[in-house]
Amino acid sequence: MDFFHSLILVLDSTVRLSIPLLLAALAGLYSERSGVFDIGLEGKMLAGAFAAGAAAAVTGSAWAGLGAAMLISVFLALVHGFASITHRGNQIVSGVAINFIAAGSTIILGQAWFRQGGRTPSLPGDARFGAVELPFAGAVRDVPILGDIYSELISGHSLLTYAAFLLVPFTWWVLFRTRFGLRLRAVGENPAAVDTAGVSVSWLRYRAVICTGILTGMAGTYLSLAQNAGFVKDMTAGRGFIALAALIFAKWKPVPVMFACLLFGFLDAFAIRIQGTPLPLIGQVPVQFMQALPYILTVVLLAGFIGKAVPPRAGGVPYVKER
Amino acid sequence: MSAPYAKLPAWADYGLIPLINLAVAFLVAGLVVMLVGENPFRAAAILVEGALGRGQNIAYTLYYATSFIFTGLAVAVAFHCSLFNIGGEGQAYVGGLGVAVVCLAFDSILPWWLVFPLAIVGAALFGAAWAFIPAYFQAKRGSHIVITTIMFNFIAASLMVYLLVNVLKPAGAQAPQTRNFLEGGQLPKLNWVLEAMGFSIRSAPFNLSFLLALLAAFLVWVLIWRTRLGYEIRMRGFSPKAARYAGVSETKIIIITMLISGALAGMMALNPVMGDQNRLQIDFVTGAGFVGIAVALMGRSHPAGIVPAAILFGMLYQGGAELAFEMPNISRDMIVIIQGLVILFAGALEHMFRPSIQALFASLSPRSAGIEAQQGEGG
Incomplete structure (x- = not known):
């Protein structure tokens, strides 16, 4: 029973740790499926987290924070689109640029506006997305096993958590069951065909990067308004890149993306849990190894040792309309 | 790469357009x-004053520039092969391990001028080794080098923390760093060069590796534009198909280019580790690997452009430190923004x-804008 309870606790923190990854990876899914590579997820998420923290601190409303985060993330996504769709610039270079601009400006503006060393002020409960108690969570707590699962694992997360999980089937539906999704995938594989069909490649790709912006804004909001009570500098700490890794790991498909993010979240939660305690058979595992594991797994996957990850065919290539 | 744009005269292509781009970034x-x-003009004045105002500041500027020349060259060499090596940060970090291993082994028995060449080899070997795996996967298995090198940056960070905490830290010490190198592991400073020019310097970490960086810049120029290997690298970068058709082994070229880049x-690690701190410590690279991307783009992947671009970023780093002192609202992170805008x-x-x-x-002088070429494309 004790083991079971600690398993529930690890799974609970798995969910908490994987939500920002899930939102960011779904964000990347839209952009990359349309043929626009995006290594600026990290930067957009960071800028979103800052905007959410700042707006919530000023207005006292979590929803205003979410709105501000989405706005600023969409703006950065549009900068990426402007560079890589309109001006056919190198998408990787543009993503790198956005990461730096976000990393620098969140600290500079945070310091100038709030004077707390790059943080935003600590937020009270109603300016955050707090835990949502699902109905009867308290009542069934004492039921063995199922009660534990329901009240600890399923109930008690923030609204954004539930939204993130709902976004997985929604994204699947958009991509595979709507006309927009069909065209979006087509434009990532063969833009010339879409162009021939009389559909604007640029406008489709712009809509895709806007979706990316909205979702990275949510990911950032989750970090600063749900997981923490305010923005701390560099709070994304490489999560944008782990999300990118999860996206590749899941071969650019929505449901596998969720499982990849849960796996990486679990690795993180597990590493925190076992810190310092030796494992049976293997002995003591260095915490640094556990931290590096998502990256190592991604490299191994990319090298084609666990199935092959084939990116959208037109990914990274700017589309030049025939003249 | 297909260029959907007509040609401009060379001076506009290599001088005017980069300058306009740079001006907009600073704007x-x-x-x-x-x-x-704050007032941007005052900020710019403080920045320039802080970077070049006194001998002390110039020495610091050149110290930072040294690191950026190395990382800028690293990115540029890969660019010529149309590879994007985003892993300079991790390669420099692991390169530091090579420097430290050599210095810890030989600093008590050899003088610095014998340890230095060994340390160069150590830094280059370790850096190249860290670039080898992504290069091999790109060449043999087609995994995207941008993603793998990003992943290797994170893996390098974890690996180095592990090594510093568990292996390299002397017993009983608190901070995760190696012991201090003895005389043999310390590069001589070059401050006297500036002092000979009439500047006064109290203490600055400007050291011999600056000359090595200039030499490396020259050798990269020779390599890319004056050797058969460089020609093959550029050919692969310009058109992989043409290279394959000409009998150049793509696998070989990708791996060799990335080894040189790594x-x-x-070698960037020589500057801070052997030239300044005289020990290996956590996060000594402090983003220099990423600055290399901006430097290479600004210098248009040519050593003659990379050296001034690196010095400009050295000025930003040093001047930025002074600026943070004068204007508390503007910390050194301003440089990160500028870096992003330049990129x-x-x-x-x-x-x-x-x-x-x-x-x-075209309106000023039709011939210089290559109107013929435009008509050839069907306008």
Whole structure:
């Protein structure tokens, strides 16, 4: 029973740790499926987290924070689109640029506006997305096993958590069951065909990067308004890149993306849990190894040792309309 | 790479357009300074004064520039092969391990001028080794080098923390760093060169590796434009198909290019580790690997452009430190913004102003703007 309870606790923190990854990876899914590579997820998420923290601190409303985060993330996504769709610039270079601009400006503006060393002020409960108690969570707590699962694992997360999980089937539906999704995938594989069909490649790709912006804004909001009570500098700490890794790991498909993010979240939660305690058979595992594991797994996957990850065919290539 | 743009005269292509891009980047940075509530012109004046005002400041500027020359060259060499080595940060970090291993082994028995060449080899070997795996996977298995090198940056960070905490830290010490190197592991400073020019310097970490960086820049120029290997690298970069058709082994060229790139990034570690701190410590690279991307883009991947670009970024780093002192609202992170803006405007948006400049040239003198070429494309 004790083991079971600690398993529930690890799974609970798995969910908490994987939500920002899930939102960011779904964000990347839209952009990359349309043929626009995006290594600026990290930067957009960071800028979103800052905007959410700042707006919530000023207005006292979590929803205003979410709105501000989405706005600023969409703006950065549009900068990426402007560079890589309109001006056919190198998408990787543009993503790198956005990461730096976000990393620098969140600290500079945070310091100038709030004077707390790059943080935003600590937020009270109603300016955050707090835990949502699902109905009867308290009542069934004492039921063995199922009660534990329901009240600890399923109930008690923030609204954004539930939204993130709902976004997985929604994204699947958009991509595979709507006309927009069909065209979006087509434009990532063969833009010339879409162009021939009389559909604007640029406008489709712009809509895709806007979706990316909205979702990275949510990911950032989750970090600063749900997981923490305010923005701390560099709070994304490489999560944008782990999300990118999860996206590749899941071969650019929505449901596998969720499982990849849960796996990486679990690795993180597990590493925190076992810190310092030796494992049976293997002995003591260095915490640094556990931290590096998502990256190592991604490299191994990319090298084609666990199935092959084939990116959208037109990914990274700017589309030049025939003249 | 297909260029959907007509040609411009060389001086406009290599001089005017980069300058315009750079000016726009600084203009936007100025707007950020205004947003923070400071005067951008005063900020710029303090920055330049802080970077070049006194001998002390110049020495620091050149110290930072040394690191950026190495990382800029590393990115540039890979660019010529149309590879994007984003892993300079990790390669430099691991390169530091090579420097430290050599210095810890030999600093008590050999003089610095014998340890230095060994340390160069160590840095280059370790840096190249860290670039080898992504290169091999790119060449043999087609895994995207951008993603693998990003992943290797994180893996390098974890690995180095592990090694410093568990292996390299002397017993009983608190901080995760190696012991201090003895005389044999310390590079001589070059401050006397500046002092001979009439500047006064109290103490600055400007050291011998600066000369090595200049030598490396020259050798990269020789390699890329004056050797058969360089020709093959550029050919692979310009058109992989043409290279394959000409009998160049793509696998070999990708791996060799990345090994050179990694070695250059690794050699960056000589500057802080052997030239300044005289020990290996956590996060000594402090983003220099990423600055290399901006430097290479700004210098258009040519050593003659990379050295001044690196010095400019050295000025930003040193001047930025002084600026943070004078204007508490503007910390050193301002440099990160400028870096991002330079990468955006000189890299991703490099073609933004081209059409309008072309139109301008075409109206002034049709022949210089290569109107014939445009007509050839069917206008």
